Amino acid sequence: MNSHKTFDVAVIGAGVFGAWTAWRLAKRRQRVALIDAYGPAHSRASSGGETRIIRMGYGADELYTRWSQRSLAQWKDFFAETRQPLFLETGVLWMAGNEDARLQQTITTLQRCGATFEELDRGTLEKRYAQIEFDGIKRGIFEPESGVLMARRAVAAVVEDTVRLGAEYRCAQVVRPRGSGCAHEVATSDGEKISAGQFVFACGPWLGKVFPDILGSRIFPSRQEVFFFGIPAGDTRFAAPALPTWLFQEDLVYGMPDIEGRGLKIAFDEHGERVDPDTQSRIVSAAMTKMAQEYVARRFPALKDAPIVETRVCQYENTSNGDFLIDRHPEMENVWFAGGGSGHGFKHGPEVGEYITKQLLDGGPSEARFSLETKATTQNRAVF
Ligand SMILES: Cc1cc2nc3c(=O)[nH]c(=O)nc-3n(C[C@H](O)[C@H](O)[C@H](O)COP(=O)(O)OP(=O)(O)OC[C@H]3O[C@@H](n4cnc5c(N)ncnc54)[C@H](O)[C@@H]3O)c2cc1C
Secondary structure (H helix, E strand, C coil): CCCCCEEEEEEECCCHHHHHHHHHHHHCCCCEEEEECCCCCCCCCCCCCCCEEECCCECECHHHHHHHHHHHHHHHHHHHHCCCCCEECCCEEEEECCCCHHHHHHHHHHHHCCCCCEEEEHHHHHHHCCCCCCCCCCEEEEECCCEEECHHHHHHHHHHHHHHCCCEEEECCEECCCCCECCCEEEECCCCEEEEEEEEECCHHHHHHHCHHHHCCCCEEEEEEEEEECCCCCCCCCCCCCCCEEEEHHHCEEEECCCCCCCEEEEECCCCCECCCCCCCCCCCHHHHHHHHHHHHHHCHHHCCCCEEEEEEEEEEECCCCCCEEEECCCECCEEEEECCCCCCHHHHHHHHHHHHHHHHHCCCCCHHHCHHHCCCCCCCCCC
16 A cells, blocks of 8 residues: 555444445445555454354344345345355244244234335244244244355455455554544554545454443443354255244344355354453354354254354444444544444445445534444444
């Protein structure tokens, strides 16, 4: 990167939020620098997993339902244009037991937003998905047009296309800008200066490390472990379309069918311990391993003794309640924060990019829920 060049916008962080922001800005013919300390959707990034769910259901939360709908359309357009089939329409099955209220809210919201879905009673569930044990489950809804984004590769594709559109990408660690008023440049840890008119820090779980005074107590990176169970030889019951992506919120658990032969994916959505994304161990714990094995044995009896064929340890970058953080730095008017994906942000990458671009270039209307002001220093999760 030419250190004397001035960019319109420097985007720091090439996870899903930064990549889509840079892409959208480049589409608007901005001179964009996209900088990441380790690389697009690398192993330690929150966007670094193989797969992420895109679903429309968000309980009563219409904002994220509508963002999901618009984001899915944009993901599909992008994959069609770049000829990369990185969205898999596996369908998404929501299951509900005694705490049925949320399912009902989801139904109402999906109806209001015109999303396609089907309601399934217990009998239909059992008939259609004989490989699942529906113990504790009374009914469900199925979103046939939702599914899975091939996350890591999708981010790499967005970054590649951003560069094709004229942006400059480089691997460097950016040091936090200091002072107040207007920032003119940021420095990298090897001393290079990058000048730009505006700066977007899309640093995911690192936001609290980059801005410890403001965000150190407002972004809560939590350890999340993911397991893949091997499917019996020649068995197609655990791949789509036989098995969709599924969620059962009462157990705070979700999973995916066998995709690309990686095995049945299962993970718990409960927040794990607070971690540092640079240094946390990426080896799964004995306790979570046991929990995952027990859950799979209970919910998928045919996989009772299935071997774990892969594992992954990642982190959520939670805000206090799960709403995104997209706002200006309180003291530097041309410095922006973009993060707080809180375990559900990946799918929304395209809309995040669109929203930030409008904020930067058009002074678009801002959503109060994304403001820094609404981000508390104690956790009280409200978005799932
Ligand atoms: C296990 C797991 C499962 C999930 N499941 C889903 C799901 O099914 N559906 C869904 O929608 N979402 C899901 N999420 C959430 C989603 O993946 C994240 O919210 C999203 O990927 C966050 O993207 P990001 O761009 O904000 O952060 P990141 O992807 O972490 O990107 C931040 C980037 O900033 C860079 N960076 C940081 N500091 C600096 C610096 N000083 N200089 C240069 N670069 C820097 C980092 O290297 C990193 O690449 C899941 C998350 C996890 C961990």
